[in-house]
Every structure is written in structure tokens, then in C-alpha cells.
Amino acid sequence: MSLVQERWDELADIKRVLAIRDWFPATSGNLAIKVNHDPLTFLVTASGKDKTKESREDFLEVDQFGQSLYDTHLKPSAETLLHVEIFNKTDAGCSLHVHTIDNNVISELYADKGEIVFQGQEIIKAYGLWEEDASFTIPIIPNYAHIPTLANEFSKHVSAAAGAVLIRNHGITAWGRNALEAKKYLEASEFLFSYHVKLLSLKALVR
């Protein structure tokens, strides 16, 4: 199996599992996986598709500027530039962007603080943090409609090969060295968002 096919299958696996959770409402969300390092090429979701379906047109291969490598009627997802930032600045191998109810709620509740900090949760180990008092911070940035401006703001928070950034009232982008790590960062973040939302209202009510 060719390298590009191998990467395609890894990304298709993730797409299938996240689609079952309804993490791609209204054709939203986009996924990217690196194929070659130098020069950089990566597979990214084609724009405007219903991600509960599977086809040979789900992804297309693009270069370090997010432009398709070949002539095609497919367009890369509008937010491909965010994945470009990640792959160009770090050793990340996979990057996932999804809209969920709870990541939108958290992004709105903590927008003024510009971040949300998680501490004292076992699941933080998924971020590679094993100390008892470890904390993990997820930055929250404004949702600029102008994608290059958004990519620029986003880029300020991209320095490690794995990480997560919330865009206000929009969604999360989580990335990692490979598909497994990117998915792990994504799922740990969503777990923490859902936990936090639920605990917040309960503590307000019962204490």
C-alpha cells in the first residue's frame, strides 16, 4: 500500500468514528494528515461534503500553501490554512478541527479570559502530562471571518508538535505527531469540556 493510501485510510477511520458522534454538523469540520515532510504535502478534507458519507473524493492532497497538487474540481476546506500553520511550524503529523455543542459553549463562557485551564483530572495524562498537579491550558481566540487573519492569530499558539486551540463560537483544532495522538488530544479536550460544563451548573445549584 502506498504511503498516501495508508494516510488516507487513517484519516478515513477518524472521519468515520467522529461522524458517528455527530461532530461534523452541517458539513462543518475538517481533517488533515501529513503525507510527505519535505516538500510538505498533506491530505485534507474536500470542502462542502456531508461527512457521514464516504467516497474517493473525501480528501485531496495539497502542498505547503494548501493548494491542490493536481487539477481537480474539489476545493480544500476553507480552514486549510490553519493546518498549514501547524504542519509548517511543528513536527505534527495530523490535525483535526470539529464543532461540538460543548466546545462552543466553553469557548463562549471563557472567551473573555482568553483561555481555559484544566487541572486535577486523570484524563490530562492524555496530553502527556503525568505529574499529580499538572495543568493544561487551551487558548481561546476570536473567530475572525477573514481566514488569513484567523490563521495568523491561531499561529501564535502553535509551537509544539501536539496541542489544542479553541476558536470562539466556532470549534476546536487539535493536533499531534500522528493520527492517534491528534485524536487523543481532541477526545481529552472534548471530555474535559463536557465534564466542566456539567460540573459548573451542578456546583452552582447544589453548593
Add this chain to the structure above:
Amino acid sequence: MSLVQERWDELADIKRVLAIRDWFPATSGNLAIKVNHDPLTFLVTASGKDKTKESREDFLEVDQFGQSLYDTHLKPSAETLLHVEIFNKTDAGCSLHVHTIDNNVISELYADKGEIVFQGQEIIKAYGLWEEDASFTIPIIPNYAHIPTLANEFSKHVSAAAGAVLIRNHGITAWGRNALEAKKYLEASEFLFSYHVKLLSLKALVR
């Protein structure tokens, strides 16, 4: 493959995906997809079926008055007249009606206002609105038991080829130029309802 079979398969795909989400509780919900433009014919769900099952009797083809084209024991869904309004007044190609907990809750909370307005959410782009301050309004109409009266009230809010209307304590009807767009309008609306419901109670509790 014939045109009617192609449309059947598109509608069956949507029915399957929405059934998994439990968006057709107690045999509720109905779906329609246009087959011919002039004279108008469309496929619509047969009345009273459990939509978690699939059969050759799931849909039947009806004319511009919502009457079956052929002799059959199947009856079109009771609310076929609402789809008739949409197909007769606009260039819509597909129309979806579902009952969910959150669309019922929103319809009750905002019934007195007669509408709910969404603004500042990325997912609004699903409605084809790309400006940063774009807003999308979903009208809320009373749930008249008399279907022609309901269809008449509903019709007042049907002018574009894509849109969405809430019926109080009943459900949403969302439509679009084709199956993909109708599903996109429906999913964007449900996402916004769920987001709004959750944020509303959290803001009341923690601010």
C-alpha cells in the same frame, strides 16, 4: 438508474442517518424530495411507518397537490401539504421535518416572540451567510391541528429556496435546493438549538 430511483436513494440515505439520531420518535417526522419540476412530482414518506426500518414502501410519489400518482394502500404523511407549499413557491428540491427535544424546547421558550435569532456563530455559514455579523432568523408558528390552516400560516414564511420554520411544540421543517442543502440547514438549526439551550441555563447559573 432512473431519476426517481436516484432521488429515492438520496432520501433513504438521509432517513437512515437521522433515524440513528432518534430524530423520528414514535413514527413522527416526514421527508420529501422533488423528482420532476413541471409538472411537479415529489417523493414523500408514507404515513405511520417506523423510520428505523427500511422498505420499498418508505416513500411514495405524489403530485403538486400532494396526491399519490398511482393507486396504492400507502398514504402520504399528514403534513405533506407543508412540503407542497415549499415546492410550489420556491426552487427547493428537498424538505425535511423532524421532532427533536431541543427544537421543541426552543419553540416553547420563544413562542411568544414568534422567532429565534442566531448571530455570532460560525455554523451560521451553513445558511450561506459569510459576513462576520450575519444573523439568521427562524420563525416560530402556532401548531394548528387543522393542517390546511397550518400550511397557510407556514406558507407566509416560505419565500427562499432554502430556509427553516419551527412549529411550536411540534418540530422543525428545513428545506434547500437539494438533499445536501436541506440536511445542512436542518443540522445547523439543531446545532444552534442545542447550543442555545445549554448556554442559556449555564449563563443563568454562573453569571
Add this chain to the structure above:
Amino acid sequence: MSLVQERWDELADIKRVLAIRDWFPATSGNLAIKVNHDPLTFLVTASGKDKTKESREDFLEVDQFGQSLYDTHLKPSAETLLHVEIFNKTDAGCSLHVHTIDNNVISELYADKGEIVFQGQEIIKAYGLWEEDASFTIPIIPNYAHIPTLANEFSKHVSAAAGAVLIRNHGITAWGRNALEAKKYLEASEFLFSYHVKLLSLKALVR
């Protein structure tokens, strides 16, 4: 296909769909479908099985006293006596008992009133009530540990061929003339419970 096989398949279909929704937590829940009218025989779930699995031992056929028709190591569900009441007193053809979070919550919140009344919801039509101001009452009975006592109390609320009864902090039993109607009554009730629970807390918070 024999009649008993036909009924088996109908009940297995329902079991499969409800299992996906996690409506049988911890091997709870039981399902029954009538095979013969006179003398009465019906299929009922075998006790203690994990209902996310399927086997030829999922159901067994019992008589009008809830006793197995044949020699078997399988035991009918502990609450078979409730289904006996329904089949003996009415023309019901199918009876479903499930534990869900929301039916337990409603049963506890309204236990003192002894019932919950739903009105003004479109989904009430699933109960065969088509008038605009129709209401549907679901009785709530105490959860007697002694099954014959429970069956006796339950029996007081069994008079029509379709209906629903809540048992406090236990679950719902819904029945109908056939599998489709029983499932419709069950799903309409669960929809109303979930809607009510959600609206109740929102109204307390935002009004």
C-alpha cells in the same frame, strides 16, 4: 414462516433498536409479544441476559400464567406477571418495559401526584389523540418489591389495548395492539419525559 417465528422477529427488531439506545442498562428491561389469543401464549424475554447480544435464547414462549410452554433452563423475566395482566385484560398484542434515566427522573419528581399529564404537544397524536387540546395521563405507581403486589397495583391502570404506566424509580411499561403501536407509545412517552425534564429546568432558570 411460522407465526411464532414472525412474532420472534418483530420482538427481536425492537430489542435491537432499543439496545442501541442503551435502554436496557444492567440486563434490565423486558419485552413481550402475543403469539396466540385463545389460549393465550406470548413470547417474553428470558431473565438475566445482556440485551446488546442476540441469540436463540433471547425469548421463550409462555402461557396465560407466565409459565414456560416447554421444558427449558430459561426463566421468564421477573416482571412477566405485568405482561400477563395486559394480555389477559385487553386486546394488546405487544408490551415493552424499559428503564431510562428520564423515565426514572420523572417518576420520582411526580411520584407524590401519582401521575404526569401531558398536553399541547404534537407528539401526543402518537397516542391516537388528534384534538388540539388533547391530554394524555401516565399513572405513576409505587415500586413494590413483591411482584404479585406490583402486578395487582399495575392492573388497576390497565383497561385499554394501548397505554403506559410508570413505576417509581423503576421504569415504564408501554403496550399496544401490535409491536408498532407499543413502540410508538413507548417512544412518545420517552420523548415527552425528556422534553419535560429539559423545559422544567430551563423555565426555572430563565423566567
Add this chain to the structure above:
Amino acid sequence: MSLVQERWDELADIKRVLAIRDWFPATSGNLAIKVNHDPLTFLVTASGKDKTKESREDFLEVDQFGQSLYDTHLKPSAETLLHVEIFNKTDAGCSLHVHTIDNNVISELYADKGEIVFQGQEIIKAYGLWEEDASFTIPIIPNYAHIPTLANEFSKHVSAAAGAVLIRNHGITAWGRNALEAKKYLEASEFLFSYHVKLLSLKALVR
């Protein structure tokens, strides 16, 4: 079929069903099933795997100290020592550890009390308690980062062949004489957690 293959299949079945519920976020969770009694060997999940996937490397067989029986690149789950405590101290045959939103919320809300007590719920019968006023207590222990310390604290609450312990902001471990009983204890506990969380906020709001 060999005994180890039989046990493998039982554990794989549970893994598949719990993965669909998203009870293994971010590669978390671990499962164990006894193969031989004396000397003790058991199958346990390999560390760091995405549990929505299935492979011949999902589990490995370990001895009474939690060490692999054979030479392998696979590592047993970090919390294998907790399963070791259970199998060494009791007649349990299966032990399941999962992270869910609701078990984390409950573990935080009741951490100071060191336990949560459930009473008056039908589902308590899943724990083998059939009296009307039976109660079931789930201890809540601190989440020591040092696994041997955690295992030691955990061990204090392990005396019966079936039981459940919550680890604060971490997850639940539930076990039983066999796969069916362990899953039953797990599901009953999760049902009670979700029920309790929902009722708690509703009672605070509407009474």
C-alpha cells in the same frame, strides 16, 4: 475454541459495546478477564490503543504480578495493578475500568464524603440486592498518581467477588464473577450516576 480465545472474545465483545458509547475517551479505560485461576493469569488491554479499533493486539495475557506471560512489544495498561488486586483477593473473573463524564462528576461532588450511597432504585437489584430498602455504597478514593499507592488504597475496598470503586476525577472500576456480572455492575453504577446528577439539579431548581 481454547479457553484463552473464549475469554478474549468475551472481553472483545464488551470492548466493542462500550466503545460505541464513547466510554474510552482519549485511549483511556482498561479491561481485564481471568483465564486461569492457579496460577493466576488474565487478559488485559494493551496500553495506548484507540479502543474504537479492533486488532489481535488489543489484549495480552499477564501473570499474578501483571507481567506479560510472553515476550512482546505490548505493554499492559498502566492500571493493571488494580485488576491484580481484584483477582488476587477475590473470586472475581472480570474487571472493567472506564472514564465517563457522569462518573467523574459524581466522584468530584462526593469526594469529601468518600462515598456515594444509592437506595430506593430498582436498578440496585443488578447488584444482587432484592430487598425493598436495600442500599449500595460506592467508595470514592483519591487519585494518587503513584499507581502502587493507588492500588494499595483501592485494595482496602476490594473484598467481595463483585463490586465497584470510584477514583476521584478519574473513573470507575467495576468487577464481578464473570464478564456478564462485571458489565452489569458497571452499567448499574453508570445509570445511577446519570440519574443522580440529573435529579440533583432538577430538585434544586423546582422544589
